[in-house]
Amino acid sequence: MSGAAPWAEWLVSALIVLGAAFALIGSWGLVRLPSLMERLHGPTKATTLGLGALLIASIAWFQLGKGMWTTHELLVSLFLFVTAPISANMIAKVHLHRLRHAPGAAEPGPAGTPAAPSEAADWATHEAPHLGTAGDFEGD
Amino acid sequence: MSRVLPHPGLSALLAVMWVVMVNDLTFGTIFLGLVIAVAVPLFSAPWWPGRPRVRFLPALAYLALVLRDIVVANFEVAAIILFKPNHALRPAWLTVPLELTSPEAITVFAGTISLTPGTVSCDISACGRYLLVHALHAPDPSAAVAKVKARYEARLKRIFA
Numbered sequence: 369m370s371g372a373a374p375w376a377e378w379l380v381s382a383l384i385v386l387g388a389a390f391a392l393i394g395s396w397g398l399v400r401l402p403s404l405m406e407r408l409h410g411p412t413k414a415t416t417l418g419l420g421a422l423l424i425a426s427i428a429w430f431q432l433g434k435g436m437w438t439t440h441e442l443l444v445s446l447f448l449f450v451t452a453p454i455s456a457n458m459i460a461k462v463h464l465h466r467l468r469h470a471p472g473a474a475e476p477g478p479a480g481t482p483a484a485p486s487e488a489a490d491w492a493t494h495e496a497p498h499l500g501t502a503g504d505f506e507g508d
Numbered sequence: 509m510s511r512v513l514p515h516p517g518l519s520a521l522l523a524v525m526w527v528v529m530v531n532d533l534t535f536g537t538i539f540l541g542l543v544i545a546v547a548v549p550l551f552s553a554p555w556w557p558g559r560p561r562v563r564f565l566p567a568l569a570y571l572a573l574v575l576r577d578i579v580v581a582n583f584e585v586a587a588i589i590l591f592k593p594n595h596a597l598r599p600a601w602l603t604v605p606l607e608l609t610s611p612e613a614i615t616v617f618a619g620t621i622s623l624t625p626g627t628v629s630c631d632i633s634a635c636g637r638y639l640l641v642h643a644l645h646a647p648d649p650s651a652a653v654a655k656v657k658a659r660y661e662a663r664l665k666r667i668f669a
Contacts, residue, residue, distance in 0.1 A: 489638075
């Protein structure tokens with residue numbers, strides 16, 4: 369890192385190690401957690417802080433080492449935060465569908481199978497959203 | 509005001525995002541960003557019918573709270589992954605009764621639940637009044653539901669009032 373103060377190098381190195389450590393812990397969670405739904409927690413989240421630390425390291429490296437501001441990292445984290453819950457949601461919905469409609473194809477896991485929320489309605493994976501509710505987009 | 513800028517929040521977001529993406533604070537970039545910020549909401553207005561009003565300052569405070577929670581809770585999940593054996597883990601399905609009614613508010617609520625570690629929002633009920641959430645470690649499910657509702661939903665109710 370040419371032209372950067374030693375403390376700047378230490379800061380960037382520490383952030384990179386922190387980010388890599390969280391990415392590693394998230395991956396280790398994928399290996400050791402008991403079933404699909406628990407494994408979903410690792411990649412959607414333990415990695416958010418890991419990636420956040422790596423992106424801050426990138427901003428700090430360009431500013432302290434090369435004297436220029438970069439803002440692209442902010443966009444990367446914004447798009448990550450907007451898209452990560454969607455992919456987790458789709459995987460969870462496929463899992464719910466398989467639990468109900470293909471018995472034996474999916475492991476329920478330690479939490480079991482979720483019960484329907486009420487007598488009047490089932491989850492939206494199994495039943496079309498009722499007219500006039502938040503999930504109903506007819507007429508929009 | 510409302511004729512030229514039908515959606516001031518979206519306009520501000522577009523202008524800021526354009527400058528951030530070009531990564532350059534010159535007159536030309538800012539000018540083009542402002543043109544986009546005026547033009548896109550004008551032409552996309554028909555696709556935003558009946559959108560709820562958002563209170564700006566509480567929304568900023570909410571963003572700060574969620575960012576803080578993401579950092580704190582990441583350490584909690586890391587500790588669970590590293591140190592809690594599978595037989596001591598208590599994963600649970602939570603049924604969260606919703607008081608929010610607008611699709612936008614429920615989307616933000618569900619996204620918040622997914623981003624704050626330890627919980628993933630999985631589904632909404634067909635009647636739109638319950639959210640299905642999976643918790644990684646919830647020895648007391650009803651306490652977990654109460655915490656999510658008090659911490660996030662109560663604030664969102666004020667933002668999307």
